[in-house]
Amino acid sequence: MSNIEQTLSIIKPDAVERNLENEIKQIFKKNGFSILKEKKIQIEKSEAEKFYKVHETKPFYDDLCSYLSSGPIVAMVLEKKNAVLANRELMGATNPKDAEEGTIRKKYGISIDKNSIHGSDSVENAKIEINFFFNV
Ligand code: UDP
Ligand code: MG
Numbered sequence: 001m002s003n004i005e006q007t008l009s010i011i012k013p014d015a016v017e018r019n020l021e022n023e024i025k026q027i028f029k030k031n032g033f034s035i036l037k038e039k040k041i042q043i044e045k046s047e048a049e050k051f052y053k054v055h056e057t058k059p060f061y062d063d064l065c066s067y068l069s070s071g072p073i074v075a076m077v078l079e080k081k082n083a084v085l086a087n088r089e090l091m092g093a094t095n096p097k098d099a100e101e102g103t104i105r106k107k108y109g110i111s112i113d114k115n116s117i118h119g120s121d122s123v124e125n126a127k128i129e130i131n132f133f134f135n136v
Pocket of ligand 2: 119121
């Protein structure tokens with residue numbers, strides 16, 4: 001049975017700023033992901049607040065939304081078998097210090113806030129997040 005899924009990935013401002021866009025896309029391709037859609041944009045803080053609404057009660061929410069809107073980002077729709085989980089594994093732990101060797105956050109992440117990449121955490125949220133960036 002095929003279990004092809006789509007997930008949303010975002011190359012965050014710290015990685016775009018360091019020109020890591022192509023390197024990170026290559027990692028996805030090497031790991032069997034197809035990049036179905038992509039766009040480089042800068043979003044307003046109000047849009048970041050909507051995107052991260054699930055975190056609105058967290059102490060880091062305001063800084064997180066300021067950060068995501070602070071510079072260009074690359075939003076991508078990735079497709080692969082079990083893409084949501086496969087992408088979370090390839091990204092590594094939220095805090096780069098805890099991320100496994102070989103993961104994107106281990107390789108490029110600077111800190112828990114500047115951790116270079118976002119990935120949807122469930123199939124349901126992937127649909128919502130893909131819609132947010134690509135079906136407006
Ligand atoms: N974050 C932060 N401080 C924290 C926890 C999270 O700045 O203590 C940021 C971090 O950039 C993370 C994002 O908030 O990627 C969303 O948090 P989440 O727990 O959803 O982590 P993720 O799904 O990105 O691994
Ligand atoms: Mg998350």
